[in-house]
Amino acid sequence: MRSSTSCSEAIQPDYYADAMAPSPDSAAGPRKSPLSRQTVVAAALGIIDDEGYNALTMRGLAQRLGVYPATVYWHAGNKSQLLALVSDHVLRQIEVPVFDGSDWKGWFLELGHRSRAVFARHPRFAAYFGTNIQVSSASLSMADSVIHVLLRSGFEGEDLVHSYNAAFGGIFAWLTGEFAAEPEHEAIDFDAALAALPPDEIPALRSQFELMSNRAWMVRWNSGSSAPMAASFTLMMTSVLEGIDSRRRTR
Amino acid sequence: MRSSTSCSEAIQPDYYADAMAPSPDSAAGPRKSPLSRQTVVAAALGIIDDEGYNALTMRGLAQRLGVYPATVYWHAGNKSQLLALVSDHVLRQIEVPVFDGSDWKGWFLELGHRSRAVFARHPRFAAYFGTNIQVSSASLSMADSVIHVLLRSGFEGEDLVHSYNAAFGGIFAWLTGEFAAEPEHEAIDFDAALAALPPDEIPALRSQFELMSNRAWMVRWNSGSSAPMAASFTLMMTSVLEGIDSRRRTR
DNA sequence: ACCTGAACACCGTTCAAGT
DNA sequence: ACCTGAACACCGTTCAAGT
Numbered sequence: 001m002r003s004s005t006s007c008s009e010a011i012q013p014d015y016y017a018d019a020m021a022p023s024p025d026s027a028a029g030p031r032k033s034p035l036s037r038q039t040v041v042a043a044a045l046g047i048i049d050d051e052g053y054n055a056l057t058m059r060g061l062a063q064r065l066g067v068y069p070a071t072v073y074w075h076a077g078n079k080s081q082l083l084a085l086v087s088d089h090v091l092r093q094i095e096v097p098v099f100d101g102s103d104w105k106g107w108f109l110e111l112g113h114r115s116r117a118v119f120a121r122h123p124r125f126a127a128y129f130g131t132n133i134q135v136s137s138a139s140l141s142m143a144d145s146v147i148h149v150l151l152r153s154g155f156e157g158e159d160l161v162h163s164y165n166a167a168f169g170g171i172f173a174w175l176t177g178e179f180a181a182e183p184e185h186e187a188i189d190f191d192a193a194l195a196a197l198p199p200d201e202i203p204a205l206r207s208q209f210e211l212m213s214n215r216a217w218m219v220r221w222n223s224g225s226s227a228p229m230a231a232s233f234t235l236m237m238t239s240v241l242e243g244i245d246s247r248r249r250t251r
Numbered sequence: 252m253r254s255s256t257s258c259s260e261a262i263q264p265d266y267y268a269d270a271m272a273p274s275p276d277s278a279a280g281p282r283k284s285p286l287s288r289q290t291v292v293a294a295a296l297g298i299i300d301d302e303g304y305n306a307l308t309m310r311g312l313a314q315r316l317g318v319y320p321a322t323v324y325w326h327a328g329n330k331s332q333l334l335a336l337v338s339d340h341v342l343r344q345i346e347v348p349v350f351d352g353s354d355w356k357g358w359f360l361e362l363g364h365r366s367r368a369v370f371a372r373h374p375r376f377a378a379y380f381g382t383n384i385q386v387s388s389a390s391l392s393m394a395d396s397v398i399h400v401l402l403r404s405g406f407e408g409e410d411l412v413h414s415y416n417a418a419f420g421g422i423f424a425w426l427t428g429e430f431a432a433e434p435e436h437e438a439i440d441f442d443a444a445l446a447a448l449p450p451d452e453i454p455a456l457r458s459q460f461e462l463m464s465n466r467a468w469m470v471r472w473n474s475g476s477s478a479p480m481a482a483s484f485t486l487m488m489t490s491v492l493e494g495i496d497s498r499r500r501t502r
Numbered sequence: 503a504c505c506t507g508a509a510c511a512c513c514g515t516t517c518a519a520g521t
Numbered sequence: 522a523c524c525t526g527a528a529c530a531c532c533g534t535t536c537a538a539g540t
Contacts, residue, residue: 034522034523034524035523035524057512057513057514058513058514058515059512059513059514060513067524067525068524068525068526068527069514069515070515070516070517070524070525070526070527071523071524071525073514073515073516074522074523074524075523078514078515079514079515080434080435084434127381127382130378130381130382130424130427130428130431131378131381131382131427131428131431131432132431132432132434133431133432133433133434133471133472133473133474134469135434135440135441135444135469135472136444137444137447137448139469140444140445140448140453140456140469140470141448141452141453142469143453143456143467143468143469143470144452144453144454144455144456145455147455147456147459147463148454148455151455151458151459157462158482160459160462160463161462161463161466161467161483162482162483162486163486164463164467164468165466165467165468165480165483165486165487166483166486166487166490168467168468168469169425169428169429169467169468169480169483169487170421170424170425170487170491172428172468173381173421173424173425173427173428173429174420174421174424176381176382176424176427176428177381177420177423177424177427178420178424180381180382180383180384181382181383181384182384183331183335183383183384183386184331189386190386193386193387193388193391194391196388197388197391197392201392201395202391202392202394202395203395203399204395204396204398204399204402205391205394205395205398207402208398208402208411211408211411211412212398212411212412212415215412215416216394216412216415216416216419216420217394217415217416217419217420217423218385218386218390218391218393218394218419219391219394220384221384221386222384223384229416229420231409231413232412232413232416232417232420235413235414235416235417235495235498236416236417236420236421236491238494238498239417239490239491239492239493239494239495239498240421240487240490240491240494241490241494242490242493242494242497242498243489243490243491243492243493243494243497244486244490246493246494246497247486247489247490247493285503285504285505286504286505308531308532308533309532309533309534310531310532310533311532318505318506319505319506319507319508320533320534321505321506321507321508321534321535321536322504322505322506324533324534324535325503325504325505326504329533329534330533330534
């Protein structure tokens with residue numbers, strides 16, 4: 001279709017035509033069926049996985065789909081609505097474990113590990129979860145499961161609210177942090193930052209640097225996707241759960 | 252200076268001249284001293300505090316400072332470097348408590364509360380901490396303090412690494428989540444999302460909705476700046492610290 | 503050293519018009 | 522219902538030139 005129309009005399013610059021033109025001769029061949037919302041959401045997540053969170057643009061997404069930008073708006077509303085749809089899509093991949101009625105701490109540990117596995121598959125999107133309040137059918141359904149487990153385990157009232165937050169919030173917030181974006185090479189150089197400090201500063205960090213290097217909060221330069229913190233995550237979860245349990249038994 | 256030059260015949264559209272022109276008659280009056288990096292950083296944080304993280308643009312910042320965009324680049328490098336400078340500036344506001352050598356859990360609790368107070372003053376910037384790996388003199392200095400306290404409290408080796416991450420990482424990641432951005436009104440409506448689910452779905456959430464509404468992870472629509480989660484944060488911290496301590500005593 | 507003035511290559515979003 | 526084609530009002534960044 002594009003090849004049959006001429007736009008050489010259009011006001012639009014050439015790069016625009018190049019960038020925006022649908023590609024009927026793309027790998028997929030000419031589209032037979034209309035674009036679906038699911039296809040748009042999946043393509044958006046694909047861009048984030050491949051090129052990073054900041055690389056997702058409505059125009060780039062349209063190009064990837066072989067359509068004009070306005071088509072993306074027709075299917076997904078706008079960018080923040082699209083991101084909410086992607087969020088719901090990713091959250092849905094976390095299969096909430098079945099609760100056997102006895103081991104709520106084990107249930108939480110399993111939920112945490114399954115969540116971490118999904119975050120690890122989409123590390124560049126993890127940032128969205130920690131920094132944007134989730135409201136979708138997937139998030140509400142997950143909240144319901146967590147409340148269900150805590151209710152059946154005897155939590156109620158204020159105790160329920162804060163235990164829910166400490167355990168559930170702690171898990172999700174951690175994952176956001178573990179898969180945080182790496183500093184841009186030009187912007188920050190860890191060795192340079194370390195060298196810039198006087199030799200007698202940060203003695204504790206210097207003495208433990210070999211041990212902690214790229215394995216600890218604020219002592220790392222790689223994201224959890226290349227420098228995982230699984231053991232620390234497990235310790236955090238078990239500690240929170242043990243702490244909640246012991247506080248509750250003393251009451 | 253602007254008023255003495257004419258640009259009515261320039262190619263530049265009017266809005267550009269309006270938006271970009273320095274304002275010699277601004278509240279501060281004509282600048283006597285050259286712009287400093289600190290002034291640029293403070294102004295950037297001001298925009299984020301006032302209008303939100305996404306509202307910070309290099310051009311808007313230049314306008315606020317009464318200079319041309321390129322001037323901001325001269326002082327701050329580029330946008331990601333500027334953000335790193337803002338991060339260092341905010342992190343510096345957290346006054347790390349002095350360790351008395353005995354109560355490491357108390358020390359962590361105090362660090363957590365002081366950090367939360369600073370995050371609460373700059374809630375729209377909190378997102379940056381959770382989603383971008385920190386490397387600055389302030390972050391390295393803070394890491395050093397935490398390592399120092401744990402070393403003096405008898406932690407070492409793998410135990411040191413994971414306890415450090417569980418406690419310190421848990422605190423910082425949580426704060427990012429607590430002060431996460433609110434969904435845009437047009438994008439998401441909590442009541443509508445709830446109503447969209449069948450009545451027999453999410454029974455646990457529905458039964459506890461009054462109790463948990465806007466107070467719990469994934470059951471809220473306001474950020475921590477208007478719906479604080481201080482009690483949950485304290486429970487999370489004390490639980491993690493108790494958990495770490497008890498695991499360590501059993502070894 | 504510090505800043506202007508202008509340009510380049512992008513963005514998100516909207517809208518009338520086509521099929 | 523679904524998509525095109527074009528426009529509008531922005532972005533980040535660079536660079537030669539001024540002082």
